[in-house]
Amino acid sequence: MADLKVRNLKKAFEGFSIIKGIDLDIHDREFVVFVGPSGCGKSTLLRLIAGLEDVSSGNIELDGKDITEVAPAKRDLAMVFQTYALYPHMTVRKNLSFGLDLSGAPKQEVKDKVENAARILELDPLLERKPKQLSGGQRQRVAIGRAIVRNPKIFLFDEPLSNLDAALRVQMRLELARLHQDLQATMIYVTHDQVEAMTLATKVVVLNSGRVEQVGSPLELYHHPANLFVAGFLGTPTMGFLTGNLGQTAANACEVKLDARANISLPLATALAPGSKVTLGIRPEHINIVPAGEGLLSVTADVSERLGSDTYCHVRSQSGEMLTVRVRGDFAPKFGETLDLSFDTAHCHLFDDSGKAIDKRIQSAA
């Protein structure tokens, strides 16, 4: 069992507030990913949970026990660092067994646990090597192995894949997902890479300047972002935004007058007054290029990125706002060409002046 509760957690360094009051519940066997731009406090939050930093106020509970003031060694957590942090003077075997040796575990038990972890991570042939004789991926596996042998309540990962090259990163990402399945363990994972967040997490926590912006499953966050920040942060290429004003509203529809000289009717209910400033958000896959005259919006093609399977066309609206359109890989408009676009209105997002999402689902919940 591992249930972690974080209550009104705050952290300041020399007067600068880094974590500004975070409440969070992490349940047994969840794979929770903290994601956010650099400097958002995600690593600090992880280090507070690990006990490597002292909290300024608030508390952390693990399985009903307050561990805010407990030393890191006594928290029963294991951490995998971005830099691997292997002990350079010890062999892989000693690296794996160090924690158990310190705790005074019986020799045979240590040996079994080390060999079990080595088998899971395919490190068997490397046990007698020193870290400097290993490749980046192997070092990362040793770092993970060091966490596994301790059989901790929660695994903490601090950007564990950022030092690996792209191909290895994809492979290790899969291995981590498999490991979570195999071990049925609770994991907290920090990354700035939203692909890792989307693919690994059962629960994503989006952080921004020391606050939680939204918590939910990856697809929930992708399809129902709570605000402009989450909407813009998740998804590659990012969601396009068009500003405008609210027109007529009805029980289950509203009209938006875009600054880009277009009116669009959305199947969304809102309590906002007509004329309020709003932002419409739309993802590249929900925009279509249609024959001239049939579109909602007329735009000018900017550069296109051809990936083979898809082409991302960057286009400029008449108000100067940029949008990205995903089209077939064999299609690419000429630079400067005029294009007509239609929007998949069921997938349009609307945000009020403060950046909060105007969403039927959120409204009915509120």
Added chain:
Amino acid sequence: MLTLKQKRSLQSLLVGCAAWLIAGLIFFPIFWMVLTSFKTELAAFATPPQFIFTPTLENYLHINDRSDYFSYAWNSVLISFAATALCMLVAVPAAYSMAFFETKRTKGTLLWMLSTKMLPPVGVLMPIYLICKSLGMLDSRLALIVIYTLINLPIVIWMVYTYFKDIPVDILEAARLDGATTLQEISRVLLPIARGGLASTMLLSLILCWNEAFWSLNLTSSAAAPLTALVASYSSPEGLFWAKLSAVSTLACAPILILGWISQKQLVRGLSFGAVK
């Protein structure tokens, strides 16, 4: 016109010559001292200087007759090693806290420590002499051990601090999460990783203690006198005897030179320490 390849080989030739010249300049006095120690007093004074002569051991035999070399050497060994050990005992925890738990005042503290080295030792000769006198510690090894520890501490802390600074703090944090106490973290992780740097620091401290002359000449006479005092005793009272002085200097330098030679590998590893990352 020279080709690029020719230019490069000419350049490396010039650099090589300069390096040999500098190395020669540094080594020559030591070479000349050793050479002179095997000459007769007459040959030692000869002008022009003699490079070819019949070597003699008479200077060494004379020293052996006149003074008890091993008693001085034993004092040197004891004082240098004890002061170095004491120094490390203080420097490691000090450098650990400053390197890994830096505060606003850390840089200031480091600079303040170094600034104590700017004081000319003779400026505090009187008070220290009087303190030693009233404590009954004149001509005692303990007095020299304490003084050498204190005068070398700033440099030793600085060196250990820079070596520790090169070690990623993540490794220590990993040990902390693995359940290590502070003492285990230092003894089982930090010290083994920094051993190259620590070895060269200890060697430097040994050399500094071994060669220190100001305090040993002023605070000791016979019982606690180290080799530097022995060398000095050959300089003035009976006039200058270059050959004998050279012989005694050679004997004083030899142990530390040999130690340096043996620990060369450690020293190089210490100086090229960054490679652990």
